[in-house]
Amino acid sequence: AAQLIAMKVASELRNNKNIVLHPKSHIAFDEENAYQALTGLKGITIGTDFEPFDCQSVISITEKAAALVVEMPLRRVGFKLTQWEQLQQMSDWAKQSNTHFHMDGARLWESTHFYDKTLAEISSLFDSVYVSLYKGLGGMNGSVLVGTSEFIEQCKVWRKRLGGNLWSAFPMLITALEGLDNNLSEIPSWVERAHEIADDLAKIKGITVNKPQTNGFLIFVEGDKQTLNDKAKQLTQEIGINLFFAFNNTANSNIQVAELQVGAGSVDITNKEISNYFEELLS
Incomplete structure (x- = not known):
């Protein structure tokens, strides 16, 4: 609910219901436009199915917007990140146009390596930032919304209205703190390992990979x-390695796509075992 709250408050402060975001963003795609159905906001979607949008696409919008939302990384187009110069330009545009600049940073922890910037440096471009406590950090659940004290104060009433003020949140915080202590410092190595695995898999006939920008690709x-998914299930049962959820269709009926994410759960699996898995899958 935290991101719906951020957008709703930005809308109320500007008396404007328009929200600019990517059609494949988590807020639009995975949540099935809940921000519109539950809070009465209106989406203005820009960008293609294969890349994050750039600042020129933002500038070309003819309608006034209350908020501009950037997901970092944009998972559904392959965990891709907006280039740093583009983020800077969007930040400048947002300030000049009085548009709230919000980051869906559910995987912000995994994005610093690409930019070679600190969390603070990246976040400084935005008016509000959402981070997940359970993805890269490995907590049970939960998230944090960050912004100015005035903005967060406005958000509190909507946290109650959308059921986010949970009395049972304490265990989530404990596991999130453990993640900050134990996993945060390891994330850069996960990103580097994702590059190594991608390079190895690209050498296997019948496989193409996108160059990773984070720990996912x-x-x-x-x-x-169906054949690939059946064999993957069989391999998982035989050798005890589960590398991805499932293959999905692409525009080419003979090419299937799956997400690979490197994290704490893959520490005990060697790169060679991963390569062997896919070689066996395609044998």
């Missing part, structure tokens, strides 16, 4: 979706 495999 897409792998494209030749074959029938």
Whole structure:
């Protein structure tokens, strides 16, 4: 609910319901436009199915907007990040146009390596930042919304209205603190390992990979979706390695796509075992 709250408050402060975001963003795609259905906001979607939008696309919008939302990284287009210069330009545009600049930073922890910037440096471009406590950090659940004290004060009433003021949140905070202590410092090594794994997999015939920008990336495999998923399930049962959720269709019926994410759960799996898994999958 935290991101719906941020957008709703930005809208109320400007008496404007328009929210600019990518059609494949988590807020629009995975939450099935809950921000519109639950809070009465109106989405203005820009960008393609394959890349984050750039500042020129933002500037070309003809309608006045209350908020501009950037997901970092944009998972559904392959965990891709907006270039730093583009973020700076968007930040300047937002200030000049009195548009609230919000970051969906559910995977912000995993993005610093790409920019070679600190969390503070990246966040300074935005008016509000949402971070997840359970993805890279590995906590049970939960999130944090960050902004100015005045903005966060405005958000509190909407936290209650949307059921986010949970009395049972304490265990989530404990596991999040453990994640900050134990996992945060390891994330850069996960990103580097994602590059190594992607390079290894790219050498296997029938596999194409996107160059990782974070610890997650897409792998494209030749074959029938059901056949690949059945064999992947069989391999997982036989050797005890579970590397991804499932293959999904692409525009090419003979090419299937899956997400690979490197994290704490893959520490005990060697790069060689991962390569062997996919070689066996395609044999």
